[in-house]
Structures are given as C-alpha cells and as structure tokens.
Amino acid sequence: xxxxxxxxxxxxxxxVDPEARHAHKTRSRRQDGYKAHVKVEPDTxxxxxxxxxxxxxxxHSDAAVGIELLAEEPAPIEVLGDSAYGTGExxxxxxxxxxxxxxxxxxxxxxxxxxxxxxxxxxxRLRFVGARRNDLWLHHRVAALNLRRxxxxxxxxxxxx
Numbered sequence: 001x002x003x004x005x006x007x008x009x010x011x012x013x014x015x016v017d018p019e020a021r022h023a024h025k026t027r028s029r030r031q032d033g034y035k036a037h038v039k040v041e042p043d044t045x046x047x048x049x050x051x052x053x054x055x056x057x058x059x060h061s062d063a064a065v066g067i068e069l070l071a072e073e074p075a076p077i078e079v080l081g082d083s084a085y086g087t088g089e090x091x092x093x094x095x096x097x098x099x100x101x102x103x104x105x106x107x108x109x110x111x112x113x114x115x116x117x118x119x120x121x122x123x124x125r126l127r128f129v130g131a132r133r134n135d136l137w138l139h140h141r142v143a144a145l146n147l148r149r150x151x152x153x154x155x156x157x158x159x160x161x
Contacts, residue, residue: 017129021054031055033126036138037065038115039072042080045114045149047142052135063087070094078102117145 020033032055039049049069053060062084070079070090076098079085086103094101118141126134 019054019131021056021060034131034134035060035062035065036118037062037069038118038142039069040114044153046146047114047118050138050142052131052138054131061087063090066090067093070097070099073097073099076100114145114149117148118142 017033034052035055037051037053038047040046041048049072051065051069053065058064062081063086066079066081066085067090070093077100079094079099079101081101081103083104085101091101091103123141126137128134128137
C-alpha cells in the first residue's frame with residue numbers, strides 16, 4: 001500500500017478477481033476483497049441503500065461512499081454514524097444538504113442489528129468474481145433481508161392485493 005516503498009496503490013492482488021483489493025480492518029487484521037456499505041433506517045432496520053466497492057482506496061472509504069449514499073436522500077435527515085464517517089468532507093456534505101450529522105451516537109434503545117444479518121452465516125465470503133456481480137448479489141441479499149424484516153414488523157396483505 002502507500003506506506004510501503006515501491007508498492008503500487010492499485011496493485012492487482014488476485015488473478016481470479018482483479019478488482020479485489022487489500023484492506024486493513026484493524027492494524028493486525030487484514031482482509032482481501034470488497035466492502036459493503038449500507039444505509040439503514042434506524043427505527044425499522046430496513047436497508048434503504050447499499051453499495052459494494054473494492055476494499056481499499058480513499059475513493060472507497062466509508063465517508064466517501066457515505067456522501068454518495070446521502071446524495072440519494074430527497075429531504076434532510078439525521079445521519080447516525082460511527083467515527084469512520086466523521087471526516088470533514090462528509091460533515092460538510094451533510095451540512096450543505098441540510099442533514100444533521102450525529103457521529104458515534106449514544107444508544108437510546110437497543111439497536112436493530114441489520115448489518116449482522118447481512119453477514120450472518122456464510123455471507124462474509126463473496127460467491128462471484130468482479131464488483132458488478134457481487135454488487136448485484138448484495139442488492140438481492142438486502143432485498144431479502146428487508147422482506148424478512150417487514151414480515152417481522154407485521155407486514156400483511158390487505159385489500160386482496
């Protein structure tokens with residue numbers, strides 16, 4: 001990566017999946033592949049937006065993708081996020097759009113664990129090669145999780161439809 005001499009930042013790490021990249025979850029934990037970014041409605045736990053990006057690179061950081069996901073919002077909202085979203089660029093973009101950014105919020109009640117559902121079971125490993133197919137898989141997984149959540153919230157048919 002950039003901190004090591006003579007290493008290209010866009011180095012291909014896999015001949016099977018050339019779009020995959022190295023990433024560091026922590027200083028000691030390294031992973032290869034992609035990052036899933038999700039936008040969750042906190043009261044219901046429904047996932048309202050998602051994106052899949054290579055695991056490394058400043059244009060794929062949580063804050064950079066968060067700005068793109070916030071651009072989809074038609075009206076001002078409260079943006080709840082952890083410290084990865086606390087960059088000046090994201091805070092400025094949120095303020096310019098009229099959003100209120102709350103970074104590292106205190107829990108008012110138990111959180112709905114949408115992200116844990118996303119990666120439950122064998123879903124930490126991607127099944128396909130390339131970002132396009134894996135992004136399609138992510139969107140299908142999110143749709144299935146939203147349907148399961150709506151059923152848990154009491155979604156029923158009414159009016160014969």
